[in-house]
Every structure is written in structure tokens, then in C-alpha cells.
Amino acid sequence: MPNDLNAPLESAADVLRAASDVTLLAHVNPDADALGSALALGLVLHRLGKSVRVSFGEPETVPETLLGLDVAGLLVPASAVPAAPEVLVALDTGSVARLGPLADRVSTAGAVVVLDHHVSNPGYGTVNVIDPTAEATALVVLRLLDVLGVELDEPVARCVYAGLVTDTRSFRHASAATHEVAARLLAAGVDAEAVARPLMDSHPFGYLGMLAKVLGRAELIADAAGGRGFVHAVVTLDDAAGLRPEEVESVVDLVRTTAEAEVAAVLKELRPSSWSVSLRAVSAVDVREVAQLLGGGGHRLAAGYTAEGDAADVLARLRVALETVAG
Amino acid sequence: MPNDLNAPLESAADVLRAASDVTLLAHVNPDADALGSALALGLVLHRLGKSVRVSFGEPETVPETLLGLDVAGLLVPASAVPAAPEVLVALDTGSVARLGPLADRVSTAGAVVVLDHHVSNPGYGTVNVIDPTAEATALVVLRLLDVLGVELDEPVARCVYAGLVTDTRSFRHASAATHEVAARLLAAGVDAEAVARPLMDSHPFGYLGMLAKVLGRAELIADAAGGRGFVHAVVTLDDAAGLRPEEVESVVDLVRTTAEAEVAAVLKELRPSSWSVSLRAVSAVDVREVAQLLGGGGHRLAAGYTAEGDAADVLARLRVALETVAG
Numbered sequence: 001m002p003n004d005l006n007a008p009l010e011s012a013a014d015v016l017r018a019a020s021d022v023t024l025l026a027h028v029n030p031d032a033d034a035l036g037s038a039l040a041l042g043l044v045l046h047r048l049g050k051s052v053r054v055s056f057g058e059p060e061t062v063p064e065t066l067l068g069l070d071v072a073g074l075l076v077p078a079s080a081v082p083a084a085p086e087v088l089v090a091l092d093t094g095s096v097a098r099l100g101p102l103a104d105r106v107s108t109a110g111a112v113v114v115l116d117h118h119v120s121n122p123g124y125g126t127v128n129v130i131d132p133t134a135e136a137t138a139l140v141v142l143r144l145l146d147v148l149g150v151e152l153d154e155p156v157a158r159c160v161y162a163g164l165v166t167d168t169r170s171f172r173h174a175s176a177a178t179h180e181v182a183a184r185l186l187a188a189g190v191d192a193e194a195v196a197r198p199l200m201d202s203h204p205f206g207y208l209g210m211l212a213k214v215l216g217r218a219e220l221i222a223d224a225a226g227g228r229g230f231v232h233a234v235v236t237l238d239d240a241a242g243l244r245p246e247e248v249e250s251v252v253d254l255v256r257t258t259a260e261a262e263v264a265a266v267l268k269e270l271r272p273s274s275w276s277v278s279l280r281a282v283s284a285v286d287v288r289e290v291a292q293l294l295g296g297g298g299h300r301l302a303a304g305y306t307a308e309g310d311a312a313d314v315l316a317r318l319r320v321a322l323e324t325v326a327g
Numbered sequence: 328m329p330n331d332l333n334a335p336l337e338s339a340a341d342v343l344r345a346a347s348d349v350t351l352l353a354h355v356n357p358d359a360d361a362l363g364s365a366l367a368l369g370l371v372l373h374r375l376g377k378s379v380r381v382s383f384g385e386p387e388t389v390p391e392t393l394l395g396l397d398v399a400g401l402l403v404p405a406s407a408v409p410a411a412p413e414v415l416v417a418l419d420t421g422s423v424a425r426l427g428p429l430a431d432r433v434s435t436a437g438a439v440v441v442l443d444h445h446v447s448n449p450g451y452g453t454v455n456v457i458d459p460t461a462e463a464t465a466l467v468v469l470r471l472l473d474v475l476g477v478e479l480d481e482p483v484a485r486c487v488y489a490g491l492v493t494d495t496r497s498f499r500h501a502s503a504a505t506h507e508v509a510a511r512l513l514a515a516g517v518d519a520e521a522v523a524r525p526l527m528d529s530h531p532f533g534y535l536g537m538l539a540k541v542l543g544r545a546e547l548i549a550d551a552a553g554g555r556g557f558v559h560a561v562v563t564l565d566d567a568a569g570l571r572p573e574e575v576e577s578v579v580d581l582v583r584t585t586a587e588a589e590v591a592a593v594l595k596e597l598r599p600s601s602w603s604v605s606l607r608a609v610s611a612v613d614v615r616e617v618a619q620l621l622g623g624g625g626h627r628l629a630a631g632y633t634a635e636g637d638a639a640d641v642l643a644r645l646r647v648a649l650e651t652v653a654g
Contacts, residue, residue, distance in 0.1 A: 172528070209542070
């Protein structure tokens with residue numbers, strides 16, 4: 001982690017030490033990194049005697065796979081978040097809008113601490129600790145815990161590990177320093193397989209049927225992405241019935257393994273004629289540029305946008321944008 | 328790694344230091360741990376001025392995904408392995424039989440060093456370094472390299488990482504010490520994503536079609552495995568056409584994610600009416616016992632066997648064995 005984050009880390013620690021009541025918020029549709037980060041820090045602050053709650057804007061229900069991280073019962077529904085929090089901590093949330101229905105708390109809170117790793121984060125807090133080199137926000141939180149001087153025990157380490165293992169796709173994207181962090185978390189007693197399996201390797205049987213339908217319709221188009229292939233698949237609402245959002249999201253991780261393809265796209269139906277599109281590239285094509293042409297954003301090798309129309313139209317517009325960017 | 332391996336490690340180092348010609352053998356159908364381990368040690372011995380070759384019994388062709396590990400051109404076909412090697416090193420090879428057509432070299436070699444992590448290894452060498460607690464044979468090799476006192480540079484570290492990342496299923500099964508090893512390998516300059524992608528995350532487009540067909544036929548049978556579910560899928564020769572053995576093998580990693588199932592089985596057609604069956608359990612059922620009833624073996628949570636007959640017969644016999652073991 002860059003040294004120039006030392007000053008904001010000290011400021012964040014000062015704000016939290018002085019607080020008596022802390023509200024920690026994850027982004028809407030929180031994943032293991034957002035909720036794990038919030039629960040790790042929340043648990044530590046709770047033990048320091050502060051009044052603590054963890055929440056997020058929508059949906060109201062906590063993903064079942066993440067309930068096990070809340071050992072101290074800190075999670076509350078959005079309706080229980082104070083109108084004007086004393087101190088607000090926003091975790092893994094790249095923009096105010098990503099707080100959803102709780103976005104207004106950024107302006108009503110006495111202080112706002114932003115802990116994040118999204119390069120696009122504009123720094124909307126009174127204190128901003130944003131490290132785009134961190135593979136997970138959980139790593140930023142761990143650094144803050146070290147500044148706070150708290151001991152890392154199993155329940156806290158488990159929450160950090162949950163964020164780390166998922167955001168690195170099980171250490172596919174992990175530096176030497178990140179493996180050293182993993183070693184430290186496991187040494188604190190984390191049962192890595194027990195934490196990771198429900199988050200990444202456990203799906204209802206219907207998941208296999210969904211994959212069968214979706215992968216059976218996948219198409220590879222040669223020479224459609226910078227001289228290499230373009231592979232795409234479509235997940236309808238019907239395909240996705242009964243599955244969690246991250247299970248549907250994981251389809252792109254299979255589709256992108258296509259060796260002939262430089263770019264992979266998965267269209268997920270949000271509502272009839274409304275789609276969320278995930279784009280992935282291997283190395284050569286900048287899919288953020290493609291997504292930006294279509295009103296979205298992201299990173300060079302992973303980006304996304306939303307689109308209206310039928311799937312064939314959405315794909316046709318995507319191919320035009322791909323042609324524009326990748327020649 | 329257990330301290331009681333210090334003595335055999337020193338003995339193995341002594342044998343290798345004294346050798347002028349070393350033959351390193353992986354098991355038949357070598358994976359990244361077997362070949363990565365052999366190439367890591369082979370490269371170091373080659374630099375120490377010894378005459379070195381790396382080989383395996385069958386098939387004659389090196390998996391394309393592993394060719395990049397052979398930076399010094401040490402791989403030779405089985406026909407180039409001397410009839411009576413001066414020193415033979417068998418890597419990741421749990422039994423003499425797993426050397427296939429080269430198994431006879433164990434009796435003709437001047438000395439045999441066995442480096443392995445299979446608990447079932449009987450220790451068929453003159454020196455045996457077998458650590459069943461190691462997640463990969465590559466970890467045993469790394470320990471030997473440390474005893475040999477060689478510096479870990481990128482080409483060697485890359486071979487070790489290839490074994491480690493694949494045998495741990497991308498660090499799903501990894502201790503704190505193993506993450507520390509990963510940190511050390513990355514610090515030596517290994518490009519983790521570049522090494523791991525072709526080994527684990529790159530498949531021909533036909534892989535998606537294979538999954539669609541195979542997963543579309545998967546079946547879940549409630550209460551058929553110790554009161555929980557039993558899920559199975561069948562991969563025919565037709566489904567598997569054009570795919571690598573490890574790509575077909577990876578099907579079980581998807582099938583086993585079925586949350587309702589305690590036991591997962593995948594039948595892979597070897598020849599018409601001949602099947603290789605992979606079994607996986609979550610925690611409660613000992614699938615090694617199931618496999619042993621059917622003539623196979625393995626570990627408590629991962630085992631296998633071969634069977635003759637049509638798929639329905641093979642499944643029927645499997646269900647009887649499962650009933651016997653799991654009640």
C-alpha cells in the first residue's frame with residue numbers, strides 16, 4: 001500500500017477513536033468485500049465500546065452466504081440507519097450513488113470516512129483512504145486496523161479473508177504482499193475452505209441447469225475483437241430464477257476462459273428489454289472504452305454498462321462499439 | 328513441512344550433488360505439479376553442470392499448456408530415457424505403476440529419489456522424501472532446493488508456482504505457510520496471472536459446449552448420500568472431443584458445487600463401455616471407502632475408480648456402494 005496513504009489512515013483512525021457512534025455502509029447489492037470490510041471494522045469498533053451498526057441501501061435482505069460473518073449482530077436494515085449519523089464510514093463504495101437509498105447520509109453525517117479501492121472513487125468523504133493498488137477494500141481496512149493497533153483475532157480475520165478471497169478471485173489477482181496478508185489471516189485461525197466454499201463454491205442445483213442453458217447458447221465470433229474472437233452469452237430472467245446475483249455474475253468467469261476470444265460479454269436481463277452487460281478482455285482491447293461509448297465504465301480489462309432493447313439489438317450495438325475501439 | 332523430513336532431504340541433496348547424470352520422471356498424463364516439480368529441480372541441476380533430462384511414460388506429447396515451463400529444453404520423449412539411469416528422480420508419482428512404460432527404470436537405476444506428497448506412496452526409492460501435509464509436490468521440491476542452497480530465480484519459481492497454484496486449486500487448499508511460499512515465488516518475479524491462466528482459465532470454445540451438454544444432463548438425487556443429496560454427471564467421448572484430459576476432469580469441480588449434495592460423481596468415458604469415475608464429498612461421507620468397494624482408491628473427500636458397463640449400470644453400482652458406506 002502506498003506510503004502517501006499514511007496521513008489519511010491516521011486521520012481516519014483519529015475520527016474513529018473520537019467517535020461514540022459509527023454507521024458503516026456497504027454499497028447496494030453488497031458483496032463479500034463490501035460487507036466483510038464493514039463487519040471487520042464494525043466488530044473492532046464495537047469492542048472498543050462504540051455504538052456500531054452496519055447496513056446498506058438495498059435490497060433489505062442480507063445475502064445468506066454473508067450472514068455468518070456478522071458474529072456480533074451488527075447488521076441492521078437501512079430503515080434503522082440514523083437520519084444524521086455521527087460518523088459514517090462508506091466501504092468499497094466507489095461513488096455516493098452506489099449507497100442507493102442511503103446516499104443522502106453522506107451530506108447529513110457529522111463526518112464521512114471513505115475506505116475503498118476503486119480508482120474511479122472521487123473521494124467524497126471528509127477523510128478518504130482510497131488505494132487503487134489494493135486488490136480488495138478489505139486490505140485497506142486491515143491497514144486501518146493496524147493503525148488502530150488492534151489485535152487480529154479469528155472473527156475479524158475471517159471478515160477480511162472473505163473480502164480478500166472473493167475480490168482476488170481466489171488469489172488469481174494477488175501480489176506477494178497480498179499472499180503475506182493471507183498467511184497472516186490464516187495464522188489468526190481462519191478456516192479458509194469453510195469461509196470460501198459458501199462464497200464461491202456452493203450453488204443450488206439449479207445453477208448447473210442455468211449454466212447448461214446459457215453456455216449452450218454462447219456464440220463465438222471470429223475476428224470481431226481487434227483481430228481475435230468475441231464470445232458472448234445471454235442470461236435471461238428465466239434462466240436466473242432462484243439464483244443469487246453473484247451466481248449469475250459468475251457466468252462471465254466461465255465464458256471468458258474461451259481461448260479464441262479477446263473479449264467476452266455476458267448480457268444479464270434485469271427486466272424485460274433491460275440488460276446489464278459485463279465485458280472482459282484478456283489483454284489487448286480496452287473494454288472500459290467500449291463500455292464508455294455505451295454509457296458505462298469500469299477498468300481496462302473488466303467493464304460494464306446497462307442497455308435497453310432486445311438482446312440481439314444490444315449485441316449489435318456492442319459489436320459496433322467494439323469495432324470502433326478495437327478496429 | 329515436518330522436521331522428520333530433514334534427514335531424507337539431506338540424503339536426497341547428497342545423492343543429487345554427487346550425480347553427474349540425472350533423469351527426472353513425472354507420472355503418466357503429467358499435470359502441472361508433476362512436470363513443474365520436475366522442471367524446477369531439473370533446471371537447477373542443469374545449471375549445476377549435470378546432464379539432465381525430464382520425461383514421463385505416456386502419452387508422448389507434452390501438454391501444450393506446460394511447454395512454457397521448459398525454458399532450458401530439458402523435456403525428452405520416453406524413448407530417450409536411458410535403460411539404466413545413473414540417478415532417477417520420481418516426482419509426484421505415488422507408485423511405481425504410475426510411471427507407466429518407464430516403471431522398469433526404478434529397478435535399473437543406480438539410485439532412486441522419490442519426491443512426493445501422496446499419502447499412499449509406499450516409498451519405493453532409495454531415498455524417499457514424502458510429505459503428505461504438502462499441498463503440492465512442488466513444495467517438497469522447493470524445500471529440497473533450499474537444502475541445495477540454490478537461489479530462487481524466476482524460471483525456477485515459475486515451475487514451482489505452476490504446481491502450487493494448480494494442486495491447491497488456486498489456493499483454496501493452502502495453509503499460512505503455503506501462502507508465504509506463494510509470496511516468495513511472486514517476489515522472485517513470477518507473473519502469477521500469466522502462469523495460471525493457460526493452466527486453469529483458458530479453454531477452447533468447445534469447452535462451453537461440453538459443459539452445456541454435460542451439465543444439462545446432471546441429476547440430483549435427494550437423500551442418496553448419508554441423508555443428503557448425490558449429484559452426478561456423465562461425460563461421453565463425444566462430449567469430450569477436442570478437449571484436454573484436465574478440462575474434462577474439471578467438470579467435477581463445477582458439479583461438486585451443488586449445495587444440496589454431499590457427494591458428487593462424474594463419469595468420464597474412456598472407451599465405449601469403460602469409465603473413469605471421479606468422486607467428491609463435502610465432509611461427511613468417506614468416498615475413499617466407496618471407491619475401494621469398487622476397486623479404486625484416493626482420499627476421504629476425493630477418490631476415484633474405473634468401471635465397465637453402460638453409464639446407467641455404473642451409476643446403479645455406485646449408488647449401492649454409496650448406500651453401503653453412507654447408510
